[in-house]
Amino acid sequence: MNEANEMTLTFSARSENEAFARIAVAAFVSQLDPTMEELNDLKTVISEAVTNAIIHGYDNDPDGKVTIEASIKGDVVKLLIKDNGNGIEDLDLARQPLYTSKPELERSGMGFTIMENFMDGFEVSSEPGTGTSIAMTKRIESKKALFN
Amino acid sequence: MSLQVELEHYRNVLIVRLHGELDHHTADIVRFKMEDAILHGSSDHVILSLKQLQFMDSSGLGVILGRYKQLKAKGGQMVVCDVNQGVYRLFELSGLFKILPIHENERLALTSLEVVS
Numbered sequence: 001m002n003e004a005n006e007m008t009l010t011f012s013a014r015s016e017n018e019a020f021a022r023i024a025v026a027a028f029v030s031q032l033d034p035t036m037e038e039l040n041d042l043k044t045v046i047s048e049a050v051t052n053a054i055i056h057g058y059d060n061d062p063d064g065k066v067t068i069e070a071s072i073k074g075d076v077v078k079l080l081i082k083d084n085g086n087g088i089e090d091l092d093l094a095r096q097p098l099y100t101s102k103p104e105l106e107r108s109g110m111g112f113t114i115m116e117n118f119m120d121g122f123e124v125s126s127e128p129g130t131g132t133s134i135a136m137t138k139r140i141e142s143k144k145a146l147f148n
Numbered sequence: 149m150s151l152q153v154e155l156e157h158y159r160n161v162l163i164v165r166l167h168g169e170l171d172h173h174t175a176d177i178v179r180f181k182m183e184d185a186i187l188h189g190s191s192d193h194v195i196l197s198l199k200q201l202q203f204m205d206s207s208g209l210g211v212i213l214g215r216y217k218q219l220k221a222k223g224g225q226m227v228v229c230d231v232n233q234g235v236y237r238l239f240e241l242s243g244l245f246k247i248l249p250i251h252e253n254e255r256l257a258l259t260s261l262e263v264v265s
Contacts, residue, residue, distance in 0.1 A: 015173035022203075040203075040234045047205040051172040098242070106179065108209035110242050117241055 004073040005031075013054045013064035013083070021068060022046040028070055029077050032140040041118040042077065042138065048111040049081035049134045056101065057085025057132055079136045087128040095124070150174065153181045161261055162191035163254065167200040170208040178208075182215050192224045195257045199230035208235075209242050216248060229257040 007028050011017045022043040029042055050066055058064030069080040088094050094101070095116075100109035116122045121137035151174035154165040162185055170178060186194065196212065198204075216226050229251040231239065239245040251257040 015171075018171050018173050019169060037233065043203060044205050044234070044238075047171050047203075047207075051205070051207060055172065106175070106210040106214040108206045108213060108242060110206040110209055110238070113241060114206055114238070 004071045004078075006069070006071045009068045009070075010065055012062050013058040013060070013066050013085075014062045015051075015054060015060075017066070018047055018050050018054070021050045021066070025068065025070055025079065029072065029140070032072060032075060032077070033142045034140045038138070038140055042079075045115045045118050045136060046079065046081070048114050049079075049136075052111050052134075053081065053083035053085060053132065055105070055107070056088070057083035059086070075140050075142055077138050077140060079138075080133060081136075082131065082133040084131040087130050087132055088124075088126040089128050091124060091126060151177055153178055155181065155185055157189060157191055158258065160190070160192040161195055161258060162186070162189055162193070163195045163197055165197040165200065169203040170201060170211070171203070171205050172207040175207045175211040179211050179214065183218065186215065186218055186222070186224075192222075193261045194219055194224065194226045195254060195261070196226065196228045197230055197254050197257075198228060198232065198235055199253075201232070201235065204235050204238060206238070206242075209238055209244060212248075213244065225261060227251055227257045227260060229253055 009024055025046045026039050026043050053066045054060060064083060064085055067082045071078045093099055095112045097113040098109040100107040115136060119136040119138045123135045126132040151168040151170055156163040164182060219226050227249045230253055231250055251260060
């Protein structure tokens, strides 16, 4: 049980893949028997990170590729969402709640705040012109634990 | 995954029922349908009914906030009802529930608006 179980997914930066990405990750994590709330948290943060990659990383260019690496070790889920897009100039500013670089698109500016709040660990690294990667972890309090 | 938008006019209130998943991909459908109904319909107020909404992320917050501003500029009120736990947490985190009254169901939401108008 100490060897990590890994999964990698690469797909085009198209908005119709946002639902695919969060459902695929939810299906992978379901082997830990998460609660509905934990599953919803994971689906939401995947949706936020993938949407950011598509809108901000690639400016909606479908030729861009988004990669998700997910791993399970023990009861901890690790997620890495990467793009090779524009990158983020000012990370501190981007992480401010309600800040958005694209207010004309009705973005709420809540993406990073949601990721930080819904997960146990959250780290973002970005290089302008090279891309962005977001690493997140969450411990799943398996429902099975209640009965053991 | 997709999203359906059901619109119903009741007196001077537009009831908007969302079915499915609201994300960046489906946010435009909500935006255009509601924008059109708010601008060209005869309703003063809007009830956003979320009982059948299975998923929402921050793109949903953006589109809801956009319609709230649009309606407010026209002097109308927007209220939300049947909010599930996941959506409630997003409303809480973003502070949206401070400007959008939340009601248990459509009937109570309608009652609250009839007091307003």
